[in-house]
Amino acid sequence: MELLLPNPANSTPLTTLGFLDRAATAYGDSPSIVYNNVSYTWLQTHCRCLQMASSLTSLGIQRGQVVSVVAPNVPSMYELQFAVPMSGAVLNNINTRLDAHTLSILLQHSESKLVFVDHHSSSLVLEAISLFPRNTKHPQLILIDDEMVSSGSKSTSSTSHFLDHYEGILEDGDPKFKWVRPKSEWDPMVLNYTSGTTSCPKGVSLSHRAIFIKTMDALVDWSVPNQPVYLWTLPIFHANGWSFPWGMAAVGGTNICLRKVDPSQIYRLIKQHKVTHMCGAPVVLNMLSNSPDLETLDHHVQILTAGAPPPAPVLARTESMGFVVSHGYGLTETGGIVVSCAWKQKWNKLPLTERARLKSRQGVNTVGLTEADVFDPKTGEPVKRDGKTVGEVVLRGGSLMLGYLKDTEGTSKCMRENGWFYTGDVGVIHPDGYLEIKDRSKDIIISGGENISSPEVESVLYSHPAVNEAAVVAKPDKFWGETPCAFVSLKKNGELTQKPSEKEIIQYCRDRLPHYMVPKTVVFENELPKTSTGKVQKFILRRIAKAMS
Numbered sequence: 193m194e195l196l197l198p199n200p201a202n203s204t205p206l207t208t209l210g211f212l213d214r215a216a217t218a219y220g221d222s223p224s225i226v227y228n229n230v231s232y233t234w235l236q237t238h239c240r241c242l243q244m245a246s247s248l249t250s251l252g253i254q255r256g257q258v259v260s261v262v263a264p265n266v267p268s269m270y271e272l273q274f275a276v277p278m279s280g281a282v283l284n285n286i287n288t289r290l291d292a293h294t295l296s297i298l299l300q301h302s303e304s305k306l307v308f309v310d311h312h313s314s315s316l317v318l319e320a321i322s323l324f325p326r327n328t329k330h331p332q333l334i335l336i337d338d339e340m341v342s343s344g345s346k347s348t349s350s351t352s353h354f355l356d357h358y359e360g361i362l363e364d365g366d367p368k369f370k371w372v373r374p375k376s377e378w379d380p381m382v383l384n385y386t387s388g389t390t391s392c393p394k395g396v397s398l399s400h401r402a403i404f405i406k407t408m409d410a411l412v413d414w415s416v417p418n419q420p421v422y423l424w425t426l427p428i429f430h431a432n433g434w435s436f437p438w439g440m441a442a443v444g445g446t447n448i449c450l451r452k453v454d455p456s457q458i459y460r461l462i463k464q465h466k467v468t469h470m471c472g473a474p475v476v477l478n479m480l481s482n483s484p485d486l487e488t489l490d491h492h493v494q495i496l497t498a499g500a501p502p503p504a505p506v507l508a509r510t511e512s513m514g515f516v517v518s519h520g521y522g523l524t525e526t527g528g529i530v531v532s533c534a535w536k537q538k539w540n541k542l543p544l545t546e547r548a549r550l551k552s553r554q555g556v557n558t559v560g561l562t563e564a565d566v567f568d569p570k571t572g573e574p575v576k577r578d579g580k581t582v583g584e585v586v587l588r589g590g591s592l593m594l595g596y597l598k599d600t601e602g603t604s605k606c607m608r609e610n611g612w613f614y615t616g617d618v619g620v621i622h623p624d625g626y627l628e629i630k631d632r633s634k635d636i637i638i639s640g641g642e643n644i645s646s647p648e649v650e651s652v653l654y655s656h657p658a659v660n661e662a663a664v665v666a667k668p669d670k671f672w673g674e675t676p677c678a679f680v681s682l683k684k685n686g687e688l689t690q691k692p693s694e695k696e697i698i699q700y701c702r703d704r705l706p707h708y709m710v711p712k713t714v715v716f717e718n719e720l721p722k723t724s725t726g727k728v729q730k731f732i733l734r735r736i737a738k739a740m741s
């Protein structure tokens with residue numbers, strides 16, 4: 193046995209990029225991308241990605257250099273998920289809703305050599321570049337103008353600050369280009385900045401190996417069949433769209449691209465294309481189930497949610513409309529979902545609200561993650577499986593990041609020598625082994641010495657018929673230390689006959705929660721401040737609550 197060692201035939205570096213070569217053979221004449229009146233087959237997508245990869249190398253992009261993309265879910269954004277790493281470069285998808293200052297910092301931090309810029313973001317990117325210190329080299333820019341592709345006409349956007357248009361660069365490329373394979377599966381493939389919900393965005397670098405594991409794992413965990421119709425309601429810039437750009441090539445799916453998350457358009461596309469799968473943060477589920485365009489679906493649509501705790505009432509409402517909801521948990525640092533609420537057939541017999549309560553738990557490690565646990569912060573030992581004892585959620589497995597770019601200290605703080613990644617999330621493990629996130633450690637409220645999980649209070653608020661969105665944060669209090677302060681936006685549609693008062697909302701919570709968890713203050717807002725990935729920016733609400741006390 194000791195002579196049976198790895199050899200060149202079985203040691204080719206793992207990468208998801210080859211999925212595209214295979215898709216061109218297996219699904220060549222099937223649709224790969226549909227967007228407005230544009231559609232491509234897998235053969236065409238394969239060709240276009242190779243052309244773009246070859247053009248990037250002609251422009252001087254070298255192995256390991258960073259190439260950024262600031263674009264929504266349009267066809268070129270999808271193609272770049274393959275084309276950039278196929279040129280040997282590291283792909284850096286950037287959030288389109290950042291401000292110019294943050295964007296400038298990210299572009300400098302990543303030392304990006306080239307940026308693909310959607311035409312709606314061109315002034316933002318140009319402003320970000322203008323903020324570079326004098327005499328610093330800034331990246332070259334390429335303009336994405338999907339309206340030009342849709343209309344088949346020449347673009348009207350000015351390219352004076354840009355090398356060229358996307359299509360112009362692509363046309364010059366070689367469709368037979370031999371893509372640049374990673375030398376090792378540990379080579380970095382992507383650089384993603386975290387959402388910046390709690391602090392400044394951190395640059396997470398993931399290897400080809402990690403992305404491969406995550407992609408295969410995501411397909412298995414969600415039981416994705418061959419040739420699904422996938423609607424892009426999750427921004428690709430959010431943790432690489434949880435790896436589904438590469439996953440859809442593996443299963444020959446049809447990618448229905450979407451520039452903006454708009455409920456009426458989503459319902460239209462679901463019907464028109466017979467969408468089978470889509471993903472979205474809980475805010476998208478809430479939007480769909482509260483929309484005035486709300487429609488009961490004429491076929492089941494699988495929807496995968498993650499990114500923030502989904503309140504059980506939102507899950508129940510979404511399922512009652514014909515969506516089949518799956519729930520997962522993960523971080524940018526884990527490459528996507530690594531814990532999911534593995535569903536048991538026997539739970540289907542339970543009433544809807546009970547099913548939703550079970551489904552709002554984050555669950556168990558996916559098969560691609562080695563282990564997930566919750567450690568007591570004092571002893572460092574796993575907590576009791578009693579659903580009550582809280583600790584920090586820790587993870588380990590092959591899809592975890594290589595580390596934070598240029599931040600060895602930050603990396604070693606969370607990727608510890610004991611072989612675990614510390615998430616900064618607080619959770620419990622139930623007697624049945626399912627993990628439940630109670631809060632982010634920064635968001636937990638400590639009132640009179642008792643820990644209050646803000647998602648638990650929010651879940652009650654979401655069950656109130658007049659509440660559209662809710663977030664609960666700590667308000668400093670002389671006597672209790674902190675008390676829960678609820679920020680609430682109310683539904684705008686015709687359902688509302690009378691707006692509830694602060695007193696009524698507090699009473700509603702009193703009837704359903706232990707007294708110490710009941711918000712002492714309720715603030716009504718038109719809308720809650722959110723990151724572009726749909727997470728409530730609680731640090732802003734905390735600031736307001738602090739000013740109020």
Ligand SMILES: Nc1ncnc2c1ncn2[C@@H]1O[C@H](COP(=O)(O)OP(=O)(O)OP(=O)(O)O)[C@@H](O)[C@H]1O
Nearest residue numbers: 386387388389390391499500501520521522523524
């Ligand atoms: N299903 C879920 N339930 C509860 N929380 C979730 C779930 N999925 C993700 N999260 C939260 O999202 C976090 C990961 O989010 P992401 O990587 O996008 O960056 P962020 O934490 O929002 O931003 P930053 O680290 O910059 O503050 C997790 O640590 C967790 O707090």
